[in-house]
């Protein structure tokens with residue numbers, strides 16, 4: 001991946017280019033930012049750039065999409081990086097046994113083909129959830145385990161095959177099994193020459209402080225709405241939809257992809273949410289239990305998408321209750337519902353809604369029983385609404 005293929009992030013890329021041009025290539029960096037911001041894609045493009053043998057400058061006349069320099073994309077090193085197949089590019093990512101092909105004791109290398117496929121199909125931007133589904137490991141929790149750490153050590157004990165800088169990219173370092181962290185710490189502390197560690201994180205507050213203190217932090221901001229909008233249009237989306245989706249997803253490409261299903265789904269989701277809240281308001285338990293049963297038909301990803309859309313509904317209501325209704329996007333029916341419902345979404349209780357829906361999304365990824373989960377959610381929502389009414 002070349003820098004010019006990254007969505008937005010031009011200021012950050014220029015800083016990375018400047019550091020490399022000044023000969024400052026730290027041996028361990030942490031690319032961190034919110035999900036869907038592209039930190040893995042950036043780390044991969046950076047790895048390609050530092051190893052490119054024919055870096056191009058904007059002065060050469062080549063279109064670098066507004067950048068001052070980039071990797072060439074054509075030299076033998078770039079070609080291998082672009083195929084995620086360079087012998088000195090090593091990836092470590094959360095994994096677990098799938099129970100069929102890999103019975104137990106999995107490691108990153110077991111899934112390298114799946115990884116390559118997902119990386120290339122999504123330009124390096126996808127969620128842990130998408131990755132877990134690609135590995136097909138069911139409800140097993142993906143982690144970076146002791147075998148992965150030992151594999152890194154073994155790799156580093158050999159000489160680099162051909163690259164100027166051997167690169168180890170660790171995706172979601174916060175998933176490192178803490179009991180094995182000492183192995184990695186030692187390598188980070190006494191780095192091998194010409195070896196670069198690029199750690200990638202969505203939750204740096206869950207990373208061990210001892211690891212954090214050994215890395216240089218690179219904050220990856222959310223993708224600007226205008227950049228995401230341009231990207232979605234380039235992918236064939238209509239101008240209006242692209243603008244709407246870029247704003248709704250708040251620069252999170254993973255969410256934008258999920259929401260882009262179509263407008264019809266979004267409207268259905270809104271109506272389902274509105275009906276659900278009306279039933280909670282009336283504390284109509286028989287109808288709420290029936291609703292939970294019906295939700296069974298929406299399995300896996302759609303149900304998660306629905307719950308994520310509930311978070312957007314709450315966000316719209318919160319903006320209205322704080323007098324920022326002009327930032328809310330939606331049609332007349334949606335806006336009218338939010339206007340009414342915003343009386344029950346306040347700065348004091350919004351955390352409760354967020355925690356409820358986020359927890360439900362997590363439970364779904366762990367294969368929770370859907371009717372039970374929805375009934376439980378409904379009871380809690382009834383309570384929040386009752387308290388807000390007082």
Ligand SMILES: [Zn+2]
Nearest residue numbers: 052072075078
């Ligand atoms: Zn090159």
